[in-house]
Amino acid sequence: MTRQESNANENVIHGEWHIRYKYSIGKVAGKFFDGLKQKKIFATHCAKCDLSYLPPRAYCERSFEPCDGWIEAGDEGVIEAATIVTAEFENLPKPPYAIAYVRLDGVSTAMINFVRELDLSNVKSAAERLKPGARVRVKFVDKPQGRITDFHYVLLPAQPRGG
């Protein structure tokens, strides 16, 4: 913690916290992040419940059994919830940006990421395109680093009605 000189007129004392961490990844996340380096998204699977999890889990949280397998998630999926952020929050990305929970094909749960390559100049019409049920595909960066930010979602063209 650092403490700056207090301004007598302001009647406050200034402070800041600077704290560093190293987060251990573990085996399960380790396999997931290794997959990202190969541009693949791996989900854990519980045979007892036939549920597959993203983010991956060591244990199935329904059966309380260890997840006993891995499956490769589809590279397309469906939006379950989305928002478009147009205000700046401290220490968060510059607006505007869109984020969405997407359930990738073959996976039981949804995982959040940015939705990019979408015109956000008209928020209302962009939000219309991000409604639950809209289809997206996964797009990887050219050189994945084994981080969750190695990929994002992009909208697929809307399917014609009844098609």
Add this chain to the structure above:
Amino acid sequence: MAKSRVAVIGVGETEFKANIPDKTYVELAQDAAKGALDDAGLGPDDIDAVVFSMAPTQFMGVNDADKWAVDSIWAAGKPFMRVHTGGATGGSALHAGYVHVASGMYRTVLVVGADRVAETPDAQHVLNLIWDLFYEHDFALNTVTMTALSTQRYMHKYGTTEEQYARVVVRSRRNALNNPYAHLKGKLTIDDVMNSPRISWPYKLFDICPRSSGAAAVILANDDITNRYSSRPAFINGIGGLTSTVFMGDRVGPYADVELSDEAEFVRAGKEAYAQAGITDPVKQIQVVELYDPFSSTQFPQLESLGFCERGQAQKLSDEGAFDMGALLSVNPSGGTLCSNPIGVTGLVRVADAALQVMGKAGAAQVAGVRNALATAIGGSVQFANCTILGADYV
């Protein structure tokens, strides 16, 4: 089953506003504790144990400041614990205090806390840090964006409009005019809300609660103390609480066991509390609810999950005025969380304001003929849910 019945016999609140520069954090907590003791007619020596209601300490900037508060709230020499379930903290702290008394272990418990959310300009940064750095932290999640996501989903399911949420804000700010402690209050129009700056779809600025400072406290007592000190207590007749997975993405889609946008945790939490309190028809038996509603969209799914109407119907009832003061159900006569959000005690403020309604001490915000009132709290990634039923009669 409870060994002793439990009642709220004293309530203390401070004013809620962005900054309270003439008091430190612990002095604020002390003001609320003193207010509750005075209201109950007790002194510090009459309190057997203390529960401290405190959420993330990064807002006020002293790590684990519960230890700093001990002397100020007269807890030294007594059993003391801090409770923390994020935004649900105040409700959880109340439940801990309730169990202390209901078990027969203590005669009296002080539940107290304070917060100073505006002490740092980095509040939403702090809230972003509640997500893990592996999978979710990088995607700008905070309390605003996480609930914007669930609100967009709710709107899609039930056809809710932005104007219907704006009407909730108008009602809340209007109700807050009757609450001397409320942070935001005033006469707004739906257009005022609709024209406020866009923040995170579908939220505009006025759909979002303020960052408040302030403190709250309640005194819980067993039968003997209640009979001696209170002629009109608020009995705690039912409590219910439920925790969900941290992953919001597990709570959407066909495999979800609870639905994120419906705040479906309240279905089970409500059933538990209603069964204890003898509530079989909430609309007929409950006159006031104090809902934890930091956003304009938070009321509808809670009202539906708690059985006040069918899914997707709360918006229509709201439009018709059913949730106005003295109507079918008085929703947040205090103005609620939309008007004041000192996060670490907000759930306790909901209980305190509900108790005041039952005790007939709500002043200009008083609803006539309150026999039962319900208070809720939500925390984490919309993950911790709890509710408390307060009654004029012991059940």
